[in-house]
Structure formats: C-alpha cells, structure tokens
Amino acid sequence: MVRFENVGLRYGMGAEILRDISFEIGPQSFQFLTGPSGAGKTTLLRLILLSLKPTRGLISLFDRDAVSLNKDAITGLRRRIGVVFQDFRLLDHLTTYQNVALPLRVQGRDEFAYRAEVVELLRWVGLGERMNVLPPVLSGGEKQRAAIARALIARPELLLADEPTGNVDPTLARRLMRLFAELHKSGTAVVIATHDLALMDQFENARRLVLADSRLHIYE
Amino acid sequence: MNFMQSEAREKAERASSEPGLSRRQEVPLVPAASIAGRALVTVIAIMTFLAALTAGTAILIADAARGWDQSIAREMTIQVRPIPGHDLGAETAKAAAIARATAGIAEVKPFTKAQSEALLQPWLGSGLDLSELPIPRLIVLKLDRGKPLDAAALRKALDDEVVGASLDDHRFWMRRLAIMAGTVVVVAVVIFILVMIAMVLAVGFATRGAMAGNREIIEVLHFVGAADSYISRQFQRHFFRLGLRGGIFGGGLAILVFFLSGILSAFMRGTAGGTQAQVMFGSFELGSKGYVAIAVIAGAIAVTTGIVSRVIVFRHLRKLG
C-alpha cells in the first residue's frame, strides 16, 4: 500500500531528518513506528500523507507514484487513509459529533445516512455524553478519542495514528489499542507511531519500524 | 461496522434518535466569525447603492430623452414677436391661417394673450402685471404623421407674409438634450463598471483574509479528504450570503431614495422648480422597470461576490498543491 525507496527529507536548508528510508506497508498489516522524540515519526507520517514532498527518493501510495498524482487524485487517496494527529486538529467551531462526521460530510454524504453510525462510534470511544460539546471544552483524552473516531469513521484502508494513546490512562489506552486491533482484523492496515514501550509490549509480535539517527530499522 | 460488534451494538440501538442532532441546518465549515463580514457587507451595500443610483438615474434620463425624441417628431411652434407698429393679434392670426393652409399639419393651436402669459407664470411667479411686457405669442403646430411637412416652404411663407414670425422646429435644442442624455448614460455605465471592479477587488481582499485566517481549517479539510472544489464552495456560500445582505441593504436604500424622490416630485408639481424639473425629466418616478433593474443589480452583486470568492479560493488552493 505504501512503499518508500531511499527517501530522504530535510526541512529547508537544515540537516537531513530522514535519510535513505526504504520500507513497505502491506495491506492488512499492523506495525508500530517508534523512536525517540524528534526522530522524525510525525515527519514520516506526513510523507505518507503526501503533505510533505521528499527531498530525495520515491514514494508510492496504493501502487501509484506520488509525483504523478494531481490534486484530485490525492484527495481520492486521502479518503482511503484515516489519520490521528498528535495534536488532534479538531475544528473548534464544530461539535464533537460534527468533527467526527467530517470525513463523511466532505464526501457529500447525506447526514441521515451516517448519523447513526457516527453516534455508535462516539459511544464506543466513550464520548456518547460529549457529542454536542465543542472541542475546547473536552479534556485531552476526550479530544484524542474524538480524533481517533474521526480517523475511523470512513473505514479507511490505512490508518495512521500519531501517539494515539499519549493523553489517556492505561486502561483507556488498552481499550483504544483493542479498537485498533479489531480494525486491523477487519482488514485495515495500521501504523501507530508511539514511544510507549509498555504499549508495544502488549503486541509483541507486531512489526516495529524504529527510527534512530535519521535511519529506519525494521524488526519483523 | 464490525470493529465494534460486542458492547456497541445494544448501545447503538438506543442512539438512533438524538435530540441535539436533528437540526437540519448544517453548521458552516468556515466559521462566520472568521470573515470580516460586517466591513464587507458595508462596502458591498455602498457599492450596490452607488451602482443602483447611477443605473436608476440613467434609466430616468434615457426615458425622458425618448420622450423628447417623440415630441420632436410631433410638434413645432411658430413664435410671433411683437414689433412696434404692427398688431400682434392680427399677425398671429395671419400666421395661424398660413399654417392651417399648409399640408402635413394636423392641428394649429394659437395661444391667446392670457395663455401666453400663463406659460410664463412658473418662471415669473403669479400676481405680476404682464400687460406692459412685450410677450411673444406662440402657435403650437401638431404634425400629421401621415403626410410630410415642407418645413422650409412654411418658414419662407411666414417670413414673407408675417412680421416678426419665426418657425421653431425644436430640433437644435432637442438634439443637444439628446446628446446630453447619451453622455449621461455613458458616464453611468462607466461608473457602474468602476463600482463593480472596486467591489470585486474588495471581495478579493476579504476572501484572501478569510483564507489566511482559516488556514488550519483548510488543512484539516484537505486531510479528511475534502476536494478543492468542496472547500471553495464553503467559502462561496459565505460570501454569497454577505453579498446578498449588502445587496439588499444597498439596493433597498436606492429604491427608497427613488421612491421618496418620486413622492417629493409629485409634491413639488406646480411649484416653479418642480415644473422645470418635470419638463426636463418627466416625473421622477422610476417606474417598475427601474425597480426591477435595481433588484437585478443587487442580485447580480450577490452572485458575483459568491463566484469571485470561489474562484479566488479555488485558484489559491490549486497553487498550494
């Protein structure tokens, strides 16, 4: 689904943050992306999302070469990817419900068709009572869950989650991880960026992509 | 959704009807507060007002000019000036007789002394003894549309036989008025175009400001799979509404101005100034055609506002990619 070949990236004139990165993310795979803070996890996810252009190397997404894609094609691919941002990126003027429904709404779907689904997912992540409040009123953990729900609502083929359990207690973290695991079982490829070792230890046989010194090391 | 089978199912049963969600009015994705709305509405209202005022005035003048054109085709006057030693009444009667005998004239209406004086009343005021003044007499000729009039022959006959008579076919005067009216219409069109350009620029500034202020939102919309066309439609919706509000304010104000000036000119009818103005412009009443024109201008401005913002947003988003 995602293939990187000798990808390098630097921001502006700075040093190379990522160097010679080559890897592949297969359909229905499950992997952690890890490494110390500042190693470039978020940067790598942004490359996958095509919101950054690599300084060197080749990226292909859903078997299509990234440089050959026009904007409409990128929009089409993004609808197949769900993202949980490290900083959530909820829209402050929309309620939790409206934020979670956003990916469906921008596809022009009718609210009647998706309302029950959105409500169901919100209840599952424990936001059933917080559906009609605005994000600034939510706690960090609640925002995180809303961001996760938004990433899942359109049933993406690929889920990218950047520190999705960074703001929740261990019990909820386990619950959210179970949600990701179920999503994976239902056929979605999952990439979770984290530096939470305890979390990764729950999934001992998951693949690990480790960023260190600008390079990627893969542990199958 | 199979990733939430177990516990979620029964919860979902209860979730189907949520009171807070049944509002059909969708919340705009671009928050209204993020756009300098009030300033833009004011600018658009002023622009619409000016455009409507110019258009309305041009319509008034064009209508009046058409009236002049028609009267030029239908009327002429013979003016008989008093010359010492000649009887003005007799000369007038002679001139009228010549006119009656000329082919192509349907009706000859000589003004009596009293009628001629009455004509001057609006300019000089009433209660003035005009009997001492040497006031020329007028003979109004209504032309017969069917038969051509040999104006040169008539003029020659009058010159030969009547002392102090001259034929005025109004043409010179009317032509100048028609040129003036044409100039006013051209100026109105130019002003209209300038106003539209200024408005498009103002909407452009406001749109760019709104985009800068909503960069985060645009980014998120992109990430969740919104197409550029979808995002630009969100902006268009907003700006169309602002344009509509401005157009209604400005156009409404212009309609009010024309409506009041119509009433005012009806009041003034009979006063000296009022009559003069009426001679020039007919009544000040714009008529339904003018009001429709103003409504169309206001609507066009709203639509233009929406389209301009959409095009700007769309082009800007394309450049981002």
Ligand SMILES: Nc1ncnc2c1ncn2[C@@H]1O[C@H](COP(=O)(O)OP(=O)(O)OP(=O)(O)O)[C@@H](O)[C@H]1O
């Ligand atoms: N827009 C940017 N411009 C310049 N430098 C940047 C930018 N974004 C990130 N960086 C730098 O790139 C490096 C990698 O950042 P990145 O956010 O990818 O790290 P990370 O692995 O996600 O860290 P964390 O675990 O703290 O989230 C950091 O040194 C950061 O300062």
Ligand SMILES: [Mg+2]
């Ligand atoms: Mg990060």
